Amino acid sequence: MKNSFRKTWLEINLVNLYKNYELALKTVAPKKVIPVVKANAYGHGVLAVMEYLISRGVDVCAVSLLEEALHLRKHFKDLKIIILGAVLKEDLAVISKYNLDMTINDEEMLKAVLKFDRPLNCHLKVDTGMARYGIIESDRIIKATTELTKNPLIDLVGIYTHLAIVDENESYLDKQLKKMEKIVASLKEKPPYIHISSSSAIFTKEKALDYTTHVRLGISLYGLSINPKTPPLYPVMKLFTTVTQIRLLKPGDCVGYGADYCPVKPEFIAVLQIGYGDGFLRRNKNSFVEINNKRYQLVGKICMDACFVLVDETIKTGDIVTVFGNLITVDEVADYNETINYEIVTTMSLRIERRYLK
Known part of the structure; x- marks a missing residue:
């Protein structure tokens, strides 16, 4: 909102925002970084943030909602946009039409995707202990990847999970990581996107994960963290x-x-x-x-x-x-x-x- 009358404003430093992106990129290299821009880029203004990142060579982002993805697609025709949140089976036609990447979060959506008659870009989410979204049973996930790969209309782009805990409970974290590692190791064909770490784990745990390809940079893109072990970031x-x-x-x-x-x-x-x-x-x-x-x-x-x-x-x-x-x-x-x-x-x-x- 532009208003030259009211003297209240937010100053958003996009140069510092990109420095945080570069810091994450250097930390996890040669892996790649997916900037998370849900909730209006965490309040920073999603169009301005993505316009700047794209100008610096970024070609992918993640959001939570289909509505957020469609808003971005109106402005950025070639951007790869991953929807991390839940979608409904009646949304599949719109997702296909606008070439968006969706997440399969449960068995019901898996069945709907397999029956759908148009192309879809899909990511399969594994519930390793968050109890929020994702398929829980390891055997079912492995079978699902085979079913999705065999379907000529489906591009299985990725498989991922979200950590419920990073440093507070090492035993629970280890349980989550071992489950994901075992699943990935069992896949005959590995998708190009395999990701686990969000901001809390990128700077502390990701280097030890030799089977992932990407990380999701959320709050730390904006110069903030809730993990005291995160290195100093640039304020945005x-x-x-x-x-x-x-x-x-x-x-x-x-x-x-x-x-x-x-x-x-x-x-x-x-x-x-x-x-x-x-x-x-x-x-x-x-x-x-x-x-x-x-x-x-x-x-x-x-x-x-x-x-x-x-x-x-x-x-x-x-x-x-x-x-x-x-x-x-x-x-x-x-x-x-x-x-x-x-x-x-x-x-x-x-x-x-x-x-x-x-």
């Missing part, structure tokens, strides 16, 4: 707003809905034009923002379109506020929200303008 997203009003409150005055902040002495309050309608959630109450290289605390309840900050006499209307991306990191905001960094960036509203650094 910063959130800015501006001071739209300064109020001098006196004892007896109160701030915002519920009047739950009432100063006992004269205090300056800055009103910022950002709120939970922008994805800056009410849980951020009492957290901090940065103004003029100094931290200031939020007070009162966060509104849909505004919030309040306790400031001093040096702060003026029009001053730029860094909500996160410098002194205050995405991870700090996630801690205040009792969540993970994924949620902070993906919940950024479409009404916030994205400004791209290239």
Whole structure:
């Protein structure tokens, strides 16, 4: 969304985003990296992200939903687009028409694909312990690969799994990896795409996997991680707003809905034009923002379109506020929200303008 009137915006550094892609590429070489751009590229703006990656030679990506894949196909005719999430059998005609790659997540979809009368690009997902999507029985998976390969209308592009755990429980991780390794070893014809690792495992586990061909780079493409063993990444997203009003409150005055902040002495309050309608959630109450290289605390309840900050006499209307991306990191905001960094960036509203650094 482009809006020159509202002074709240996201700064997206596409140069740093590509540096994170290169870091993953160097880490797993000669394997290849599949950038994951689901959920509007984790809130960063999927069209701008893919346009930049394609300009740097990237020719494949992954999303979660059929709708996301179709949105990309409208703009990028030759891009290989892999749908990681579930699709329905009534979606197969559209998937075939637009030359999308789909995932076979269960026995029912496997049967539907085998009966379908038009070409399909398919990836077979193995459930190694996530209990979310994928076929569980190893023997059935091996038989399925044979059935799919024999069908002249089906291109079995890949086989993959998703790890439920990386470093927290080594025995459970080992159980998942051994199951997948055994299945791949049993395949008479191995598909060109064999992948296990997402961001949490790329930098710590992937080198030990000699039978995979690709990795899926999700949150770490955007400079973030939940694995403390991940090497330093390049930050991509910063959130800015501006001071739209300064109020001098006196004892007896109160701030915002519920009047739950009432100063006992004269205090300056800055009103910022950002709120939970922008994805800056009410849980951020009492957290901090940065103004003029100094931290200031939020007070009162966060509104849909505004919030309040306790400031001093040096702060003026029009001053730029860094909500996160410098002194205050995405991870700090996630801690205040009792969540993970994924949620902070993906919940950024479409009404916030994205400004791209290239």
